Amino acid sequence: MGGPPPVVGIIGPGRAGVGLALALAHADYRVLLHGRRKRSVPKPLTLDVGSAGEPPCWMPEAGVVILAVPDDAIRPLAEMLAGAVTASHVILHLSGVQGQEALGPLVSSGAALGSLHPLQTIADPEQAPVRLRGAWAAVEGMPAAVAAAERLASAVGMRPFRVATKAKAVYHAGAVFASNYFVVVEAVAQRLLRHAGLSDRDAWAALRPLVEGTFANLMAREPAAALTGPVERGDATTIQRHVESLTRDDAQLYRSLGRAALELAQKGGMDRATAARVAEALATDLPPVLPVAPKT
Numbered sequence: 654m655g656g657p658p659p660v661v662g663i664i665g666p667g668r669a670g671v672g673l674a675l676a677l678a679h680a681d682y683r684v685l686l687h688g689r690r691k692r693s694v695p696k697p698l699t700l701d702v703g704s705a706g707e708p709p710c711w712m713p714e715a716g717v718v719i720l721a722v723p724d725d726a727i728r729p730l731a732e733m734l735a736g737a738v739t740a741s742h743v744i745l746h747l748s749g750v751q752g753q754e755a756l757g758p759l760v761s762s763g764a765a766l767g768s769l770h771p772l773q774t775i776a777d778p779e780q781a782p783v784r785l786r787g788a789w790a791a792v793e794g795m796p797a798a799v800a801a802a803e804r805l806a807s808a809v810g811m812r813p814f815r816v817a818t819k820a821k822a823v824y825h826a827g828a829v830f831a832s833n834y835f836v837v838v839e840a841v842a843q844r845l846l847r848h849a850g851l852s853d854r855d856a857w858a859a860l861r862p863l864v865e866g867t868f869a870n871l872m873a874r875e876p877a878a879a880l881t882g883p884v885e886r887g888d889a890t891t892i893q894r895h896v897e898s899l900t901r902d903d904a905q906l907y908r909s910l911g912r913a914a915l916e917l918a919q920k921g922g923m924d925r926a927t928a929a930r931v932a933e934a935l936a937t938d939l940p941p942v943l944p945v946a947p948k949t
């Protein structure tokens with residue numbers, strides 16, 4: 654998609670919508686932002702609030718329209734927009750897991766349909782212009798939609814890459830592990846230190862330097878080379894003691910992650926005998942679930 658930059662309309666003034674709008678505005682794009690209720694948006698953005706169930710009044714002006722709404726709201730929003738979308742539009746959404754099929758209600762319009770998923774977490778939209786720079790972005794969809802998505806991504810400093818429609822779910826599951834479950838694993842660690850007698854606050858303060866060290870290792874090398882710890886060392890007895898010290902749920906999580914760590918250690922050259930000892934320790938029988946006593 655060559656020529657002058659298209660006018661970009663964004664529906665959904667949430668974290669991703671406002672963040673991307675701001676980044677595009679900083680890249681000298683004209684951005685039109687639409688929401689279903691009044692709220693403040695950072696300068697130079699302005700928010701247009703329309704009547705419920707009506708497409709934004711700027712639809713004929715926009716070359717690219719981005720649906721920046723929660724994943725489950727994409728299809729209903731596409732249905733609502735159907736009468737206002739024409740063959741000259743490019744329609745994109747930002748979901749990591751859904752593909753162009755979420756825009757199914759717009760197929761008969763002849764518009765180019767696709768998705769643009771920034772592989773970045775946007776909690777504060779005002780930080781987005783900086784956060785998006787250097788982030789990768791998965792693009793998918795019809796050829797004209799892919800070209801438009803790649804152009805927008807590049808304009809805000811992202812690195813676009815293509816993902817097949819049917820591969821989006823597994824791609825996005827990977828993103829969830831890298832970001833969301835990374836946070837969850839830290840929360841589990843904090844809770845276990847609390848069981849060891851620390852306050853929540855001290856537990857996180859104590860873990861922070863460890864997390865920072867791990868993060869620095871990960872920034873310097875790939876995960877397989879950054880792995881340390883009992884699985885990588887082959888310390889089977891340590892692993893067994895860990896499993897025995899945990900509640901059933903935590904032990905299950907520990908064992909699943911331990912098996913993934915073992916796979917990594919084996920790729921790194923762990924010998925078969927050590928791997929077998931570690932696998933056996935990870936398979937340690939979990940404590941039985943205590944039956945709930947019947948109420949008398």
Ligand SMILES: NC(=O)c1ccc[n+]([C@@H]2O[C@H](COP(=O)([O-])OP(=O)(O)OC[C@H]3O[C@@H](n4cnc5c(N)ncnc54)[C@H](OP(=O)(O)O)[C@@H]3O)[C@@H](O)[C@H]2O)c1
Nearest residue numbers: 665666667668669670721722723724726747748749774775
């Ligand atoms: N945030 C991220 O880190 C991130 C990163 C990459 C991709 N994404 C993708 O970006 C999309 C939006 O995520 P988000 O994090 O920005 O969500 P969000 O902060 O919750 O914002 C969602 C926005 O959509 C609006 N909305 C909700 N339901 C709607 C509906 N039925 N019709 C019209 N508007 C509706 C909300 O408006 P109200 O305020 O009126 O409810 C809000 O402005 C998702 O597809 C997500 O997967 C997000």
